Amino acid sequence: MKKGYKVTDVRREKKIGIAAESLQELIEKSCKKFGFNVSCAECRLYVAEDGTLVDDDEYLKTLPPQTLFILLQKSEKMVTDFDYYYNMIRSTKKDYIDTGRAAKEFLDTNLRDKFKLFQRYINAADNAKTLLSERSQDPDWFAGLEPSEKTKEQSMSKRIKERMRGYYYKTKTALQSSELYVHSKNGGSKKYIDQFLVDLRKLLEGSKYNEGYFNRKYEKEQRMCDETGLFECGGLWNNNRCVYENEHIINPYRSREERILFQTWNLDHRIELSRSIIPTILQALNNIYIGKLYCTDCRSNTNYGNIETERYYLQIFTRENLKLVHIVCHYKGKHDAASDLYTICQKCLVKNRTKFGPNIARPHGGRLISSYTRSSLSW
Structure with missing residues (x-):
């Protein structure tokens, strides 16, 4: 099914509307309308707002209709909307810049x-x-x-699903740009990473992207707010509660202003995604690839086994490792908490498959065992 998008070029002098159902179709139509005398393969498509490269149909389908894209030719450099308009104003409106600097200083000091x-x-x-x-x-x-x-409620569910998709694509981009993936010999380790991402995506889809976290009509155990929509800060990553009691609270259901301000609240990973979880996933997959791993079930060393995808799913996407925090309580320095290598031997893999059945997402308390092992992939 085709969706309508907006596309502009590096000069941003005009926007054109294009209906497309695939990335290739969107780029081809855009090239034709802008009169680019180059191969479509030499063009790249970026989200104008934040500069994200759109490189596959899977990601394109997650973006809403009327998203604005920047179409760039091979030699052109991506500049986000913010930077583009900031530079334009900077060259002609010095007073605006002074005002912007004052606003930045306002937000950078005495946040409390x-x-x-x-x-x-x-x-x-x-x-x-x-x-x-x-x-x-x-x-x-x-x-x-x-x-x-x-x-x-529908709108707030959409907001949390967008954040979950963001975590998935951040993980996907990091794994597929890793040395293990890029320099895979005969595609062996590349297959492991791709299969892991497929299984991770299945778990996320099975949980409906945890759409209940921000939805006040979900069950108490699933949502992060009370029945009115009131959210409370969870405090710094290594604290059990927020020290600013009754100050760091917000109800985005109350007004448009509060809904917008809620965007500054963060879902903070206690064990960090970039610094710990993703490197550990890569190490676990590499251990399986080279046939040297440790089973977290029977605690034995083995040559053949698998990765426990659900363990990493819980760390990346769920409240087991996520807490909602006010911007003041979002510590961006290194967290003193580490992920672990979650791998399982062939014997325990067979035992768990016998116990749980085919490899599908399990209810809480069960475990997903990915559909590949060192012996099931060839390289």
Whole structure:
């Protein structure tokens, strides 16, 4: 099914609307409309807002209709919307730059006091609209959102699903740009990584991208907020609670302003995704590839085995390793917490398959065993 997108070029002088159902079709039509006298293979497509390269149909399908893309030829450099318009203003509007610097300084200093000020404005919002759900009941709340978003709960579920997709594609990009993947001999280790990503994606789809985390109508055990939509900060990654009690709270269901401010709240990985989880996944897959691994079930060394995908799924996508935090409590330095090598020997693999059946996503308490082993892939 075709979706409508907007595309511009590096000069951003015009935007064109294009309907396409694949990345190749979108690039081909864009090249033709812009009159690029080059091969489509020499062109690249980026999301204008944040500069993300769109390199496959799978990622394209996750983006909403009317997303704006930048089409670049081989020698052209990607510049995000923010940088483009900042540079344009900088060259002609010095007063705007001075204002922007003042705003940046405002946010860079005394964050605790600044957010107290924001909180006072938030608390003055109309509480009577908090429990309203439908777009027709509180149209101001939906300003700037897609027409397809009919309820606040649907919109908030969409927000968490976008974050989960972001974690998946961050993991995918890191694994597929690794030395293990790029320099795979005869495609052996490459197959392991690709299969791991397939299994990881199945788990994420099976959980519906944890859409209940931000949805106040889900069961208490699944959502991160109370029944009214109120979220509380979980505190620094290594603390059990937030030290700013009754200050770091927010209800994005109450007003449009609070919904927008909620975007500054982070889902913080206690065990960090880039610094620990992804490197450990690569090490685990490499151990399987070279036939030198440790079984976390029977605690024996073995030559043949598998990776326990669900363990890494829990660390990347679930509340087992994620906590929702206010921007002040989001510590960006290195966390003193590490992932582990989760691999399983062939004997325990067969035992678990006998116990659980075919390799599918298990309910809580069970475990997914990926559908590949060192002996089942050839290189």
